[in-house]
Amino acid sequence: MLQIRSQKDFFSGLFYIAVGLGFALVARDYTMGTAAKMGPGYFPFWLGLLLAVLGLIVSLQALGKDGEADRLDRWDIKTLLWILGSVVLFGLLLRPLGLVLALVVLVLVASMASHEFRWKGTILNTIFLIIFAMGAFIYGLNLQFPLWPAFIAP
């Protein structure tokens, strides 16, 4: 069994190989053309292959003896989901419910990610942030947003 010195580098390499080959494969569907008259597929195809080759080198280096050894870190999926979930919810709710309610959801859900979560502080923070955002972005910078739910707003 091969000994992987740096798991992080090894998997970075695999990631490059996968993405590079992916780009190259898709690029083959576009017109390649010749060097003098390149089609849309030419540059991405070779660039994708280049990335795959670089990935191979990174992975091989990770097997060698030189350099630091490391292991993969655990993913904190829970935090990731709370944070990015709140952002996705904001995107989904903005149009139908308007900025104010979408922000309420964004701040509440995002705040759940902290291990120091308290209802009282979070609610105060939510109110403060909404007032601040309305003042700065809507009245200050005049950005165009739907503010209230579509079925209430005139």
Added chain:
Amino acid sequence: MELFDNLALGFSTALTFQNLAYAFLGCILGTLIGVLPGLGPLATIAMLLPATYALPPVAALIMLAGIYYGAQYGGSTTAILVNLPGESSAVVTTLDGYQMARRGRAGVALATAGIGSFFAGCVATLILAAFAAPLAEVAFKFGPAEYFSLMVLGLIGAVVLASGSLVKAIGMIVLGLLLGLVGTDVNSGAARFSFDVPELTDGLSFVAMAMGVFGFAEIIANLEQKEKRETFLNAITSLYPTKEDFKRMIPAILRGTALGSALGILPGGGAALASFAAYSVEKKSSKHPEEFGKGAIEGVAGPESANNAAAQTSFIPLLTLGIPPNAVMALMVGAMTIHNIQPGPQVMTSNPSLFWGLIASMWIGNFILIILNLPMIGIWVKLLTVPYRFLYPAILVFCCIGVYSVQNTTFDVFQTAAFGVLGYLFIKLRMEPAPLLLGFVLGPMMEENFRRALLLSRGEFTVFVTRPLSLGLLIAAAILVAIVALPSIKKKREEAFQEE
């Protein structure tokens, strides 16, 4: 003197009440966001970019420049007070700045950083004004082959300082270049890598990428670490350096300014390289090398001057050649294109008041920073006491509103979340994300010049090495790679990073 005429034009543009107000606002906002732990200039600019959309182009760029300097200064403040560098160029400042703070000299360290940055900014602005015109002349001689080679040099230069494997860092660039190609091909009109998603035919959003990879991923990583950081917020007693301090910091400031100005001009040089170089110069030339790492004032003065000088002179390749030398400048390109300004040598002639106004406002920005930050340090410090559980939802709110308002589409909000996952992957696999953004902005430019160069040479790849200017640039890139790969340098480089 033409130089002074130009500067006069610049100052007359920048000193209108409106533009001055935007420069001021930019500096304040930049410092405000930049001082928050974990947010470097890159994330700060990305976040505040939407705030400048509604402005006229000159005012928008002036404000952005203010945001940039403010963010950088804010980053130094956090580095000194909480040992948290917001970006790579502030890493060096933590070495001695934080130690000074631990010894109760936080105020002096902050003042030193401010004075050093101001002096360096003044000198670098003059250099920028003096070199911009002749360099733009050279730029007109550049053909597509030269542009392509210059971008190769710039991209290689940008990763020389990356920690860890060099090949891994180059991979990040290539990945960025590929992501930059998503969208409609300008030459044929064919949609590439859009997988029939109509929003993707315009390409990926670079604001979404910057916010997701730098902002969101950083928040998740910060929340993961539950330990508390030691801060020295009550330790600010006196701001004023003593006579002895001045005697020690002045030569360091001069050396840092010279070094930073020179390194900033090089494509890919930029602030991080400059501050690392300045720190080692100070340590080598000091009479008390044993004090370094324990709160030597030179260790703050030198690197802080160098990174500010380099931040300023790194505008030179952007303004004269249209090529961003680092990720922050890549964002500036994005901002310019939103305002329909194509950065490059033609800006100086077609829009002189914008060009010289921007240069003048850089000096003004530095001036505002010193009068703003020294008296207001107390306020910034208060901000650092706001618990993170209140801060990160605020950052999310700014990012979500900002990214939506770029094109008024929720698609970009989802994109940002996706880039957040990618950024988290990068953190977990220890891949450096800054080269990615630089590659992303340069991708289409690079392809365009590559195609044009080969079209003109009828498919002869030798065009890149037969044209002397292009050959020279490629040789410079090869030398850079060789230097980094040399065993002795490699060892030094690793040592430099271990000092972090």
